[in-house]
Amino acid sequence: MYAIVEIAGLQYKVEQDQQLYVNRLKGNEGDSLTFDKVLLTDNGDITVGAPAIENMTVEAKILEHVKGDKVIIFKKKRRKGYQKKNGFRAALTKIEIISIGGNREEKKESKKVAEPKKSASKNDKLTKIEGIGPKVQELLNENNIYTFSDLANSKADDIKAILEPKGGIYAAMDPTTWPEQAQLAADGKFDELNAFQEKLNGGRK
Structure with a gap:
């Protein structure tokens, strides 16, 4: 229905x-x-x-x-x-x-x-990573990337391979800093994460 x-x-x-x-x-x-x-x-x-x-x-x-x-x-x-x-x-x-x-x-x-087979921790909202919006978070979840630790352990090239087939704005995204940001979040270093993000432009250095 x-x-x-x-x-x-x-x-x-x-x-x-x-x-x-x-x-x-x-x-x-x-x-x-x-x-x-x-x-x-x-x-x-x-x-x-x-x-x-x-x-x-x-x-x-x-x-x-x-x-x-x-x-x-x-x-x-x-x-x-x-x-x-x-x-x-x-x-x-x-x-x-x-x-x-x-x-x-x-x-x-x-x-x-x-x-669901796997769910993210309540605090692991990947949208806290500069450059990731809700649609990209859904795309990462579909590829078994749910938590900050999952993202931190992912290579930028592998993330790019997830984004590029979608074309358009996704193919133009640069996930180079996403694992680094995710590692700070996974370690609970949110002040350092915020300071790092201040230097970024849409997730790019």
């Missing part, structure tokens, strides 16, 4: 147990959320709201608040001698869909079947 639901002004196609990033939401990590603007559901029979379906909700849980990948914004006016370069990282919230239409029992059963 899936549903089309409006979250923070945008529409998303969601399914139970799905994790996704949305515009920053109010609340703390672990808080439960209920979204009642469900526009469409499909469990074999499609139901369309007008505009929302009555008595239909989507339950979710906040996993973490993060910043998105850095986007470079460059503005230039021809023959005016004006140009400006800025970096932007969107404020995002990662949520997990608990149930659609209040179906909590299915959630409990599915959890027993699909336990």
